[in-house]
Amino acid sequence: MKKILLVLLLPCTLSAQVKLKVELRPDIKDSIMLASIFKYEMTKGHVYKDLEYLSKKIGHRISGSEMAQKAVDWTYKLMKDYGFDTVYLQECMVPKWVRGKKESCVMHSQKLKDQMDMPILALGGSISTPENGILAEVVEITAWEQLAQLGEKGIKGKIVFYNRPFDNTLVSTFSAYGKAVDQRYAGAGRASKYGAIGMLVRSMTTAIDENPHTGGMAYNDSFPKIPGAAISTKSAEFLSKQLKNDPKLQVTMKMWCKFEPDVKSYNVIGELRGTEFPGEIITVGGHLDSWDVGEGSHDDGAGCIQSVEVLRIFKELGIKPKRTIRAVMFMNEENGGRGGDKYYELAVKLKEKHIAAIESDRGAFTPRGFTYDTIDVRVDKFMSWKKYFTPYMMDRFESGGSGADIGDLKKIGCFTIGYYPDPQRYFDLHHTQIDTFDKINKRELEMGAAAMAMLTWLLSEYGL
């Protein structure tokens, strides 16, 4: 009851709070601090307007692009303007894959009056088709073993069409993604082994709609490279149905994508130096690159801007962190991970002590909590903080993934954490033209920034 009253009477700024001279139980003091962070963000947050800028004034920003460089310049300036103690760049070379002209896919079938356009997106890393495209029959695959069963006889000269859908019965769409994305990533390489000349993959989403979802893929060096593209779930279902009517139907794919030489790019880093343990580093980050469609608002503009916001909240509330906190905009998460690699490489080289890292790369939806991933760090202290997050409905503290850019830090004793927003809508938008700023809910985005700042404060205050 006493606690509740104090929270209700809570002053919104740290300066007011410092005047509170009663001797409070430490957990009550911590609750008050966390509430002041939350309330500040929900009333004076910048995260919505800053993400609007990144989305609308810069837009999508695939590694190596002009927009990616603009995003580097702008986030650097943003953190400078916010007055962080240090703002700097970490240089890294990144792949430059370009889509070229808009790709196309057309279905030809005797059972259809007209040929039919199906929207596709070339997969990141794919080669192009020849200038005139490829025209071939299609073979549908819903389980890997079908490739060997069909063999060269059934596959050679054809386009392999992977159509294993998301498992909608899984509560976490990330689990469903994890179980389906092997098709996109490895499908071209595995089909090429049997002589396929092209690859189409059902988009990685729970939604049934017209939006193709791009994403990374890799080849198998033992076999020829073949062009690979994602088709929308609606097209996938239609194509599957048509194949039952007309197994001889053909598809023409035309794609213009290619790699250009690697390009110099950067991680962008802002830092507030710790007052007591400056050598102990807490990283909070997202990835600055996106795919080359939409505006990269949920994936992962939100994570970047939320990370900047964490430090800005500390600055504006006058909180001096005991440990050093760093906002990191990682470059090239989507198709190479070179920024994350560079960050880890330098952490090792400079013998930095990374005690914890939080990545936000699961969209900007209502916060549900955090997942952690660690090799040898004890989780007791982290789990003891769960209670502080219950009143905010963000108290799922669970074992799980952290983030692609911070995963390696585990190896040097870092406790890695993934910010966990509600997962239901993320794959509706992921890697598509519709991942745009209008899909961002202001409150949900702000609550995420607040959640990250609250956890960062506990980490900076108490370590692990």
Add this chain to the structure above:
Amino acid sequence: MKKILLVLLLPCTLSAQVKLKVELRPDIKDSIMLASIFKYEMTKGHVYKDLEYLSKKIGHRISGSEMAQKAVDWTYKLMKDYGFDTVYLQECMVPKWVRGKKESCVMHSQKLKDQMDMPILALGGSISTPENGILAEVVEITAWEQLAQLGEKGIKGKIVFYNRPFDNTLVSTFSAYGKAVDQRYAGAGRASKYGAIGMLVRSMTTAIDENPHTGGMAYNDSFPKIPGAAISTKSAEFLSKQLKNDPKLQVTMKMWCKFEPDVKSYNVIGELRGTEFPGEIITVGGHLDSWDVGEGSHDDGAGCIQSVEVLRIFKELGIKPKRTIRAVMFMNEENGGRGGDKYYELAVKLKEKHIAAIESDRGAFTPRGFTYDTIDVRVDKFMSWKKYFTPYMMDRFESGGSGADIGDLKKIGCFTIGYYPDPQRYFDLHHTQIDTFDKINKRELEMGAAAMAMLTWLLSEYGL
């Protein structure tokens, strides 16, 4: 581990499950049943297509309207077609308030080059303005005590403009609504006491946008009735700013709304009869009427269709409930509550034994759990079920509201429960033109129906 394996091996239909002859711990058996309900809904749910019909083919359906009658007829037929044991109507008289021509509001200020249109929506129950509208100065009120402070001198002949915003620092937007809605409900009556001739109220939402949000209001019989309307939050902020520049600015309001005589309408009820305790009733419901804008998809088409779906899931999985379960589409929640009143009146008259009731009337977003409200029912058994909902991320079981249509049932010993979806986005849409079917996320809607069916199964199996 054993439990996890069993859940993984889980058959999706009850018939398959019955073959499982191993002796399982009761809680494991229950987990398996709940998982089969969840999986069925996420793969074979009808709730999305049924809500699409209600939204798109019928649309908004204010009490007494032709569309409300269509909704009665259609949900009656729907439940008949689904083969529920009994489908019937409960007659009740409902108020018929009609908006008439589109209302308007225009700002005139010497500080503006042109007069300025501001979108408004008449509040439900408001009287109209005279044919030529009312033209008056505006006085802004952000706290009730300002009315008395200004008194007749400051208010008489003016339009009172209530502009106390939602408290964005509250995690639950329903709490913020609860703290602000007195302005909309009682504002006209209280302003009229001091001689105001009209009332405008800032829309009840956390969003800052152009959409006015209508909603119910009541008059104070001791004072003259004056017209009341909601203006969008953007207009409210602009009007407030302009008033500081030009306290003499004037506004013209024109409204054409009025009451017509009460109309006969109905609650629509479908029932599956309990096999062991048919006299013990579990109600699961939403309200069928909506405001007369948008499509009433979140408020509360979703709640109705989810309730129908609960019974349909039982039917399709071959589950024979031990206790009687009823899907109830309540009429007239928005502006009178006559359907809820009638349901309670008949429950008392017929001496029905209502053990529990669940209402879904908070939108169709990701399930977070349930809130309960009771006078004298013990909550132990209900709380012991929380654990079953944890794997589904819907395990907030808390004291709180239930629903406007079922609240009275508490008085006859019923345990009343409110389905609790994520609250962040609800008031973006509530009572507006943009509460339309495209705002419904299929998975979130289905997960809600599943959550309600899972809890209904536990209630029907074990009672309370």
